[in-house]
Amino acid sequence: MSVPDQKAPAGEEAALLRRYAAGDPTAARQLVASLAPRVFGLARRLLDDPAEAEDVTQEAMTRLWRAAPQWREEGARVSTWLYRVTVNLCIDRRRRLKGPGRAERLDLLPEPADPRADVDATLMQSERARALAEALAELPERQRVAVVLRHIEGLANPDIAAILGVSVEAVESLTARGRRALAARLIGRRETLGHER
């Protein structure tokens, strides 16, 4: 799998949180710098709505600051805990957001094309990502979360199992079914988006 491992060692995350709880301001900056982009990225991919993703990021990080003084080393790793909080917040938001009007929202429209020399490649890449986002949005909740965590965020199945509160076998099943459903939805766009087989 080509996903880079973005995770800091579990002990490093816990040590940072311990320093944060002890009042070290540099730890606060390091935690924001290392964890917040991942939370925002996950929320944006699960919600497909940047503004809602910002709200989720604020809420998830606030929960982390509140949990810091009581953090226990032997518990879940910080990033796994934060992913679980983020996933739950996203699921709650999606349930509330379901309804008419999303397709007409101006802030959900793609950005204008980038006027660079490689504009075609950039646009193609962007359209592929948009097509995948649309296909993901049609998956059942848990399949979507499992696929995003596995194939976009690059988490290992045991971590995903801990986040979703299911067995590793269940994660494998969710991602397999999710991939099949995605493939079925995207097959008609392979030619136009440059993925002929």
Added chain:
Amino acid sequence: MNDRDNETGPDDLAPWFEAMRAEPAVLPPALEAGLLDAALRHQPRSPARRPAAPPPGLRPDVPRTRRERRAGMLVATALAASVAAGVAIGTSEALLDRVLSAPGGGFEQLAFATLDELLAED
């Protein structure tokens, strides 16, 4: 059919996943600044690093949802317009004076303060 995940299976979704992963998850600067500010404000054992208590009406520790931000801006716009037109009476004008004289006061703070005031009255 195999019900387990297969990384190199026939679906060949790798290019699609790659396209989505290539989209950078860059924090908007305002969000990053807000997160850092919240982190420092929630930080235990560092009272010296906490900003001074906000003036009455301001509640910067309360996370703002997008709807709250929009509502706050609408209310603030209407309030500012009414004051500018000389039609504001009573509490609106006093509130405006108080917010504009607050440390670091600005339009966003005006919006939040106005919204908080209205919520408190609700």
